[in-house]
């Protein structure tokens with residue numbers, strides 16, 4: 001019996017949050033109720049929050065006041081959510097060059113929470129969030145966790161990058177009394193670490209596993225290869241976007257558990273996640289207004305997000321650099337929250353044919369990683385429209401057939417003009433946070449169509 005669970009759930013989980021100044025309880029209650037409101041009611045709620053935020057920015061944020069003036073935008077004149085589209089989009093470069101000028105009156109680095117992201121260009125992006133906004137985001141994350149059967153006090157199997165650095169005692173105690181996570185470090189994906197993780201899961205029986213989608217898939221492949229059948233979960237939360245249909249099916253069957261895909265980023269926290277109906281990902285609309293611009297039936301649209309709760313460094317029409325398809329209609333779960341059908345990836349994840357036609361990385365992931373026998377892992381790096389490098393980790397069934405199938409698929413997808421160099425490597429380099437990237441486009445942005 002897990003004696004610590006009720007202690008963590010009712011006592012220590014909240015204690016550590018309060019000690020850091022976060023009060024999440026009011027938001028937890030608000031979000032539990034609002035999710036089942038109708039789509040129209042949720043839009044009304046968003047509109048009220050948007051109006052309040054925009055008026056605040058006009059009065060207390062010099063950066064946006066000037067932006068509004070230049071665009072001829074009057075916050076008090078808006079009639080619908082979509083009226084905010086008069087304000088120009090805020091790009092990552094805008095945020096980098098504005099720096100601390102983006103702070104609203106009364107906010108500074110001293111009274112906000114700092115977020116730093118690496119970004120695909122390698123130039124870090126620094127953003128700041130006020131404490132009530134962080135509390136709201138924490139409550140939102142908890143709500144989306146419960147959809148996947150993870151509640152405070154539960155143990156968690158976590159598959160993240162770079163978790164093995166020896167943590168100070170205080171951090172370890174805190175983990176035991178809050179997240180209760182056991183870790184598999186995606187930067188150390190060898191047999192010994194995988195076997196140890198399996199042993200820990202058997203011992204602690206966490207109900208939920210959470211982590212980078214592709215790493216969880218590789219863990220599933222390992223479990224399958226060892227004929228292990230007693231590692232199962234009630235829910236698996238996958239993040240970091242690259243989750244193909246084949247990967248999902250493999251994970252679900254190996255661990256006998258539904259997958260709940262999730263989308264978020266450092267600067268906004270959780271954005272959307274799957275519910276128990278598994279019909280797309282619900283946006284956390286009580287805290288975010290999400291636009292998907294220029295979407296067509298065959299082409300995903302650009303995701304543009306207005307954060308409705310962060311007043312310290314407001315993000316109004318932030319172009320995050322990801323693309324998505326929206327999902328119309330009402331979800332089977334009854335929640336009125338709007339949905340993404342699919343988030344297809346970042347600008348930098350797109351590859352191009354020599355004719356400059358975009359190819360979404362995720363749409364060809366299964367072809368290269370799963371359907372060609374003999375390939376354990378693949379990474380494609382494109383530097384010019386007519387040239388790309390394939391980094392390939394072979395498995396024991398690798399043969400001449402593997403190589404000819406690889407060549408054939410490259411020609412089928414990218415055309416005869418594409419030159420591809422194939423390199424055999426021991427492992428694929430990961431990002432600094434231990435994420436795997438299947439496709440990387442290094443063609444300079446200004447040359448892209």
Ligand SMILES: [Zn+2]
Nearest residue numbers: 275277331333
């Ligand atoms: Zn739903």
